[in-house]
Amino acid sequence: MKAQDFRYERPSTMDEALAILADTDQEAQPLAGGQSLMPMMNFRLAAPDVLVDLGGVPELSGICEDNGEIVIGAMTRYRDLMASEMVARDVPLLAAALPHIAHPAIRNRGTLGGSLALSDPAAESPAVLLALGGSVDLRSASGQRSVAADEFFFGLYETARQPEELITAVRLPKAAPGHRFGFYEITRRHGDYAMIGVAVAQAPDWRIAFFSVAGTPLRATDAEAVLNADASDIDAAVAALASLEIDGDRHGDPAMKRHLAGVALRRAIGGMS
Amino acid sequence: MTQVSMTVNGEAVSAEVEGRTLLSDFLRGNLRLTGTHIGCDTSQCGACLVHVDGEVVKSCTMFAAEAAGTEVTTIEGMANPDGSLSAIQQAFQDQHGLQCGFCTPGMVMATASLLKENPKPSVAEIRDYLEGNICRCTGYHNIIKAVLAASGQDVDAMVAG
Numbered sequence: 083m084k085a086q087d088f089r090y091e092r093p094s095t096m097d098e099a100l101a102i103l104a105d106t107d108q109e110a111q112p113l114a115g116g117q118s119l120m121p122m123m124n125f126r127l128a129a130p131d132v133l134v135d136l137g138g139v140p141e142l143s144g145i146c147e148d149n150g151e152i153v154i155g156a157m158t159r160y161r162d163l164m165a166s167e168m169v170a171r172d173v174p175l176l177a178a179a180l181p182h183i184a185h186p187a188i189r190n191r192g193t194l195g196g197s198l199a200l201s202d203p204a205a206e207s208p209a210v211l212l213a214l215g216g217s218v219d220l221r222s223a224s225g226q227r228s229v230a231a232d233e234f235f236f237g238l239y240e241t242a243r244q245p246e247e248l249i250t251a252v253r254l255p256k257a258a259p260g261h262r263f264g265f266y267e268i269t270r271r272h273g274d275y276a277m278i279g280v281a282v283a284q285a286p287d288w289r290i291a292f293f294s295v296a297g298t299p300l301r302a303t304d305a306e307a308v309l310n311a312d313a314s315d316i317d318a319a320v321a322a323l324a325s326l327e328i329d330g331d332r333h334g335d336p337a338m339k340r341h342l343a344g345v346a347l348r349r350a351i352g353g354m355s
Numbered sequence: 356m357t358q359v360s361m362t363v364n365g366e367a368v369s370a371e372v373e374g375r376t377l378l379s380d381f382l383r384g385n386l387r388l389t390g391t392h393i394g395c396d397t398s399q400c401g402a403c404l405v406h407v408d409g410e411v412v413k414s415c416t417m418f419a420a421e422a423a424g425t426e427v428t429t430i431e432g433m434a435n436p437d438g439s440l441s442a443i444q445q446a447f448q449d450q451h452g453l454q455c456g457f458c459t460p461g462m463v464m465a466t467a468s469l470l471k472e473n474p475k476p477s478v479a480e481i482r483d484y485l486e487g488n489i490c491r492c493t494g495y496h497n498i499i500k501a502v503l504a505a506s507g508q509d510v511d512a513m514v515a516g
Contacts, residue, residue, distance in 0.1 A: 090357050090374030090420050113421075121397035122418045123375075133374060137421050161410070185487025187465065188398060190410045191417065273486045 085123035092135045096142060096221070096250065102134050103246045104223035112136055112248055114157055114196025120141035133160045139155045142195070142250060145169065146233045150256050151216075156249040161186075163194065173216055175263035175281055179206045182265070185273045195249040197317075198234070201241050204275035204294040206267070208235060209350020212291035212299045213263075213281035216254040222247045261285040267293075277322035277333040278342045282350045285312070292343055295328045302326055305347065314352055320344040359423045363388070364432030372419050379403045380428055381419035390430035390460050394489070401488030402457060404464040405429045411468035413487075430460035433467065443467055443505040450510065452501030454492035468500050468510050478513055485499050 084271045086248070093099040103110050109129035136142055142157035145166050152172050154163070160183055160245040163169050163176065170177045183189060183197075183206050197207040198218060211231045218229050220243055236242065236316060240333045243249060255288030257263070276294045280302075283289045288309040290302040304322035308315055323343050360369040363386060370385045377396075382388045382405070391414055394400035398416040405414045406428040440448065443466050453459040462493050469476055469484040476484065482495075483500045490498060499507065500510045 084377075084380075085375040087373055087375050090418070092420065092423075113418075116418070116421070117398060117413075117416055120377075120418075124377075124415070135418075135421055186403075186468070186484055187401065187404055187411045187413050187487050188416070190412050231443050271486070272483070 085120070086126060086129040088130055089132045090135065091132060092138050094138045096139055096248070097223075099134055099136060099139055099248060100221060100246075102132070103248065106132050108132055110134055110217075110245065112199070114199065115192040116196070117184065117192040118200050118202060119336060129144040132314040136248070142248075147256065151253045152256055154194055154217075154252045154254065156199075156251055157193050158195070159305075160184075160189035160192045160194070164189065173214070173254050173281055174257055175265060176207075176210050176254065178263065178265040179210050179281065180270075182206055182267055182273070182276075187332070191283070196251055198252060199241065199243055199249050199326045201235055201239060201298065202275070203238060203297055203299070204279075206265075206276070206279065206281075206293065209279065209281040209293035209299040210265075211254070212288045212301060213283045214254050214285075215283075215289055216252060218242070218249055219251040219253065220244075220247045221250045226250070228253070232301070234259075235298035240297075255285070257285065264350035264352075266350035266353065267344055268346055278339055278346050280343065280346045280350050281293065282347070282354065284309070284354070290347065292326065292328075292346075294331075294333075295326065295339060295343065297329070300326060300328075302343075302347075316348060317353075320347055323347065356419045359419050361424060362411070364428060366516060370419075374420055375395065376419045377415050378405070378407075378417045378419045378422050378427075379414035381422075382414060382427070388429050388431050392457055392460055393395065399489065400458070401461040401465065401485075404461040404488070406446075406464060406468065409471075411464055413418050427466075430463060433463060443470070443501075447498075447501040450497050450501040450504050452494070452498045454490075454494045458488060458490045458492075462498055462501075464510035469502070470506055475508060476502070479501070488504045 110132040113135045143155045148240035199296040262284045264282040266278040281291045290307040292298045304325045308319045330336045356371045392402040403414040442488045448469035
């Protein structure tokens, strides 16, 4: 299998990359780690005219702390996030999710920014961003903005990112003492896309984000309200998932997936630390 | 067309390729290094694993142009300099860690990467690391044994699981 041909561009600075995206009137696609985009191109589900390889733009990689947030460059690879002491200490929810993301060879290439830009409904990173209430930094040749997680996901493979914009960084709030986090997913084979999964934060208010339930990750706001009132009433939180608008998929109908959502939520909360 | 240069198994190589040329196709088609196998072309199976700058990657999920300037090692670069099998390759032979052999290049490349990071992995760690490599002969037990043997551990201590 082979991708449809395209013009390959490999800029060495962010400004150069943004200029290419701004100047082209064809479909231009940024290439991050490529671990989802390339199979889609090989299957010809994606066929960009211009591919802008961000692999030569070092300023898009790195992890630092800024004003109580951990700022992760969009091109930071999962492998480097797994090796980061700062991520393990300050963003434990992300650290808990990382081993569930695909397999080692894919984590060596895959990036956080690329995963959020694609926003596969079964991917872990979007739900982690949503549960933490983080934000996404976007930049184009004409300006920059930051979009909160709650406003970032629009629909199936649709996000707030415009075609001429790049995700430059992801901002995740730093965990404070007393904050607790949990993550659980159900897969047929470890490393595969989840049948259902959930990321949970109590920081100190509860935020619960399910993935592989609909076109985007979904917050379970009714269950959050239950737990904000009484953190021990997990039965009521699971019952409150009745209001979650879950789509059926090849893994099961909505009723089965709602059952699995309850199982995943109980196990995620049970494993919180 | 894009001019790409890289080092493959210690030798400098250079070629003009289309932007869409996958690293796996570049290795097999341009360089005739056909030890790297293509099972799925969509990053499912792991048969095409190679090392790029020391890290194991799926060569069907990387464009040749992205590998410009890197050092690539393929299965052809794994034998000892005198041509004899490396310890990992020998362990796969000794433990019958291959049946049809199609997945073996990927398994060997993944094992080399695992043992570099974790010289004495447990059975659970081996299974976890190799989860992205599919063997359709389902000869997984002997593959696990081969990795144990390659890391100097007692193969007989392995319990089914």
